[in-house]
Amino acid sequence: MSNPDRHIHPVATGNAAQVVAKHDAPQELVFYAGWFCPYVQRTWIALEERGIPYQYKEVNPYLKEKHFLEINPKGLVPAVEYQGKALYESLVLCEFLEDAYPTNEPKLLPSDPFERAYTRLWVDYINKSIVPAQMRLTQAQDPEKQKAALEEANKALRTFAAEAKGPYFLGDNFSLVDVTIAPWVARDYIVREHRGYTREGVSALWKKYADHLEKRPSLVNTTSERVHYADIYGRYLRDEAQSEAAKAIRAGRVIP
Structure with missing residues (x-):
């Protein structure tokens, strides 16, 4: 096949x-x-x-x-x-x-050791909590599982947004935390259109953060036309995608 x-x-x-x-x-x-x-x-x-x-x-x-x-x-x-x-x-x-490339600006990791470690903690949180939750929501087929997945995803995003110092996660400076979550912000229209998700349904803080982040030129300029994502994410919505990440979510494993 x-x-x-x-x-x-x-x-x-x-x-x-x-x-x-x-x-x-x-x-x-x-x-x-x-x-x-x-x-x-x-x-x-x-x-x-x-x-x-x-x-x-x-x-x-x-x-x-x-x-x-x-x-x-x-x-x-x-x-x-x-x-x-x-x-x-x-x-x-x-x-x-x-x-x-140490002389290139801006830096995406703070120079202060504590802030650097703090950045890595939240990068890890995105990878382990937010991304898997959003993928489970996208791939869930049963209405009850979709409802549970939406609650899980919203909770993960709400926790994240509550710690954002704004307008970016660490404050005024765009950082690796924002880089890590940005592609999923750019794609959250998929679960908005098909899974009942809304940014305001997460929290006012999340909506403010995500609305600002999606306008970042580096995100806008590395995003293709939506029409070409539709076929790809249609497979995730039907839980038919064969990417390694999709297989891992389907099997209940950690995303490789």
């Missing part, structure tokens, strides 16, 4: 396509990406925020080239090749960019 996910639109569109076009020339850092992937978008936002030169290379998730699999044996995006050496995992890459 053929995999329906093979019909994903092959390239970025809209604002994201314009950014891709500006990053065609060879650079010491090659960014292997999938335009549709929220994890990719995290690293992409970090690259754009910090003005780091990079070459963008789109990876076909079903026809992975031998060289890409040598870079990342998992076969997952995002990945980078830096001075001939390879790294992967979205948040590892974001932190690597902080270290490899």
